[in-house]
Amino acid sequence: MLGYLLLNQGETQAAIDLWDEAISIFEKNEDEAGIVQSYSGLMCGYFNLGLYDESIDFGVKGLRLAQESGDDQLLLLTLGNIAFNYYALEKYEEAKEAVKLIRCLKEPVVEGNKVSLDQLEAGICLVDNNLEEAKYLIDRAYERVLNLNHPALLSETLRMRGKVYYQLGDDKVYEESFEESIRLAQEGNFLEYLAQTYYEWGKIELAKDNKLRGELFLLEANHYVKRLGSPLLSVNICRVLIEFYKSLNIFELALHYYEKCSEVERKAHLKRSELWEKRINREKYISEAKIFKSLYDELETISHIGRSFTETLSLEKLIIHVHEQLSKMMDTTVLAITEVNEEKNCLDYLIYLESGNRLNSGYVSLDDENSLGVYCIKQKENLIINNLDEEYELYQLKKDETISFQKGIKSILCCPLIIRNEVKGYITVQSYEINSYTQRDLTKLSVLASYIIIALENAKLYRQTAYLARYDGLTSLYNRVEALKKGEKLYRLAKHKNPMSVIMIDIDHFKLINDTYGHQIGDQVIQLFSNLLKTKRNRDTVIGRYGGEEFIIFLNHRNIDQACEFAEQLREELKELSFRFNQLGIKEVTASLGVHEYRFNEDLLDNGIYAADQAMYHSKTNGRDQVTSYRRLKLEKLAPSKVSEN
Numbered sequence: 001m002l003g004y005l006l007l008n009q010g011e012t013q014a015a016i017d018l019w020d021e022a023i024s025i026f027e028k029n030e031d032e033a034g035i036v037q038s039y040s041g042l043m044c045g046y047f048n049l050g051l052y053d054e055s056i057d058f059g060v061k062g063l064r065l066a067q068e069s070g071d072d073q074l075l076l077l078t079l080g081n082i083a084f085n086y087y088a089l090e091k092y093e094e095a096k097e098a099v100k101l102i103r104c105l106k107e108p109v110v111e112g113n114k115v116s117l118d119q120l121e122a123g124i125c126l127v128d129n130n131l132e133e134a135k136y137l138i139d140r141a142y143e144r145v146l147n148l149n150h151p152a153l154l155s156e157t158l159r160m161r162g163k164v165y166y167q168l169g170d171d172k173v174y175e176e177s178f179e180e181s182i183r184l185a186q187e188g189n190f191l192e193y194l195a196q197t198y199y200e201w202g203k204i205e206l207a208k209d210n211k212l213r214g215e216l217f218l219l220e221a222n223h224y225v226k227r228l229g230s231p232l233l234s235v236n237i238c239r240v241l242i243e244f245y246k247s248l249n250i251f252e253l254a255l256h257y258y259e260k261c262s263e264v265e266r267k268a269h270l271k272r273s274e275l276w277e278k279r280i281n282r283e284k285y286i287s288e289a290k291i292f293k294s295l296y297d298e299l300e301t302i303s304h305i306g307r308s309f310t311e312t313l314s315l316e317k318l319i320i321h322v323h324e325q326l327s328k329m330m331d332t333t334v335l336a337i338t339e340v341n342e343e344k345n346c347l348d349y350l351i352y353l354e355s356g357n358r359l360n361s362g363y364v365s366l367d368d369e370n371s372l373g374v375y376c377i378k379q380k381e382n383l384i385i386n387n388l389d390e391e392y393e394l395y396q397l398k399k400d401e402t403i404s405f406q407k408g409i410k411s412i413l414c415c416p417l418i419i420r421n422e423v424k425g426y427i428t429v430q431s432y433e434i435n436s437y438t439q440r441d442l443t444k445l446s447v448l449a450s451y452i453i454i455a456l457e458n459a460k461l462y463r464q465t466a467y468l469a470r471y472d473g474l475t476s477l478y479n480r481v482e483a484l485k486k487g488e489k490l491y492r493l494a495k496h497k498n499p500m501s502v503i504m505i506d507i508d509h510f511k512l513i514n515d516t517y518g519h520q521i522g523d524q525v526i527q528l529f530s531n532l533l534k535t536k537r538n539r540d541t542v543i544g545r546y547g548g549e550e551f552i553i554f555l556n557h558r559n560i561d562q563a564c565e566f567a568e569q570l571r572e573e574l575k576e577l578s579f580r581f582n583q584l585g586i587k588e589v590t591a592s593l594g595v596h597e598y599r600f601n602e603d604l605l606d607n608g609i610y611a612a613d614q615a616m617y618h619s620k621t622n623g624r625d626q627v628t629s630y631r632r633l634k635l636e637k638l639a640p641s642k643v644s645e646n
Helices: 002-008 012-028 032-048 052-069 072-088 092-103 111-127 131-146 151-168 171-188 191-207 211-228 231-247 251-283 289-311 315-329 372-379 388-395 439-470 480-494 510-517 519-534 560-575 578-582 605-621 630-635
Strands: 334-341 346-354 363-365 383-385 411-419 422-431 500-507 541-547 550-556 591-597 627-629
Touching: 012 032, 032 052, 032 072, 052 072, 072 092, 072 111, 092 111, 111 131, 111 151, 131 151, 151 171, 151 191, 171 191, 191 211, 191 231, 211 231, 231 251, 231 439, 251 439, 315 334, 315 346, 315 439, 334 439, 346 372, 346 422, 363 372, 372 383, 372 411, 372 422, 383 439, 411 439, 422 439, 439 480, 480 500, 480 541, 480 550, 480 605, 500 510, 500 519, 500 560, 500 605, 510 519, 519 541, 519 550, 519 560, 519 578, 550 560, 560 591, 560 627, 591 605, 591 630, 605 627, 605 630, 627 630
Parallel strands: 591 627
Antiparallel strands: 334 346, 334 422, 346 363, 383 411, 411 422, 500 550, 500 591, 541 550
16 A cells, blocks of 8 residues: 555655565565555556556556456556556556456455546546446546545546546536546645546636636646656646647647656656666576566667667767667668558658668659559558568568569568557568578567657657747748847847848738638748749848738848839739739738838847837838838838728
8 A cells, every 4th residue: 555655645666665675574474465455556557657568567567467466456556557557558458448347356355446447447438438437437436436435546536527527517526526636636645636626627627718728737746746757647638738839839848748748758767777787687687687687778779769769869869870770770771651642642761771781762643553562551460571472462462563673682571660559650560591590580670660740740740840930930030039049149140340221011802812712822922022032031031921011131232222223123023923922812912011121229139129110110100112211201200100901
């Protein structure tokens, strides 16, 4: 019980040390029940740290020993924890199978175990949308736990009760259950339950479109999970926050939580290496030391690759490192990684290396019935071939042109890249020698494939998120924040050395375009104008979308006359695009522009933008489709005023 209390309070390593010590004592006393309980505890402890291989290791040991003992209660304890871990990993079918096995055993003697089992089954029923059964099970669990003096279990039960009653549409019980669950967890300092409850509550509030409340609860969950140190929960919270902030176009925060997510996964890999090293040192004097060392070396190689995935988000560096590490483990005369392109219905080669040299292999159609790679993907099967000429027909395929093209290839390993049960591509290694690979090699590649696809998806998400944090999604120009950053950099470089100017641009009558032709046509007008602006970009010219139909341009090495000439040319070129706008049903699109040259002894960056903005609004209020310099306004002693366009 003390170990589980430490787990709930976030002292995972202390709990693991306690169970490690307990095993030594129980082994000396030949206490099977104590050993099984300690194994079960270690399974939960390592699971909390995100070390799932170690967790499974102790789960299997505990399960075998419990089966040998013939004690149903020990078997129930181990199977129950395994089922809960499957549920946490969202492997609901596996969790369901474990529960079926438990129900074949004698009913739990301990009332708390009955409550936990009802909770788990209620959660599985929610996944299956069996609300009636879920309500029956959670109500029974709630009635039972009220008779126990067990605040942690009550808090956990209330959380599941809240989820069930939310699905039933009973907001009153839903709110009361989550509030009471939080209160109990706070009183007992149960960090795991605080983090988990706020996480589940936050997700539900977002689903109800209560964005502010949902965000608040998720940030609370994130606060507690930092103290708890649970990688799985931390990653899940980060992923929800990433999607939430992306939906609001707050890409800076989405990027922040993506990087935090990657950091959590990196630390989990480091922790795994440390624990395996400790385990090797502990076992080095026993007869199985060589076996342990061999397993460690293989796992360490995979761990190195895993760490590289979190340390670099560059696709190029990732693939190079994968090739280097795989080459240490097996023959990689040919290494290829493909990615499914659903739009073109084909497999694109992300990389194709032969003898270390990159080749351009193009793509393979997903309708190609003679492709071994397509077969691997469609069947979701790992393939091992050690004599291509003799074994190819086993797959009921004709001679694969994409493979026979590499003359001399004899042995092939091919593994699908699968994430969330969806095939994203495949990885293959090939050799000119027959019998180059063993089943053990296939297992290694299969394990690595699961890391590789996560890394590829992470790299893609990172590139997308990093891009949207800097660029406007509609135009691919810099967004306002990035344009101002780049402008500030130009300003510092230009200050007191060379002239610099700023231009503010507003598309005329844009509200009327939207109201008359619709927002889709309005977006196309923005894109056409942006394409024109892109032709003006160079190292001394920063262009960004300032917001809506407004754009900003910073010009280094250009004084006011040169900047006005630039703006006038831009205005004329926009009018010359009339034939493109005619295709959209619009007769003409014009713009109003304001220009200002920085006076470095007086102006800050923002002052110059304000001046150009005032000049631009003078253009708009004096007929539109013209360029005005702020210097001209001052010379004419006009008082600029900002007027909103109707």
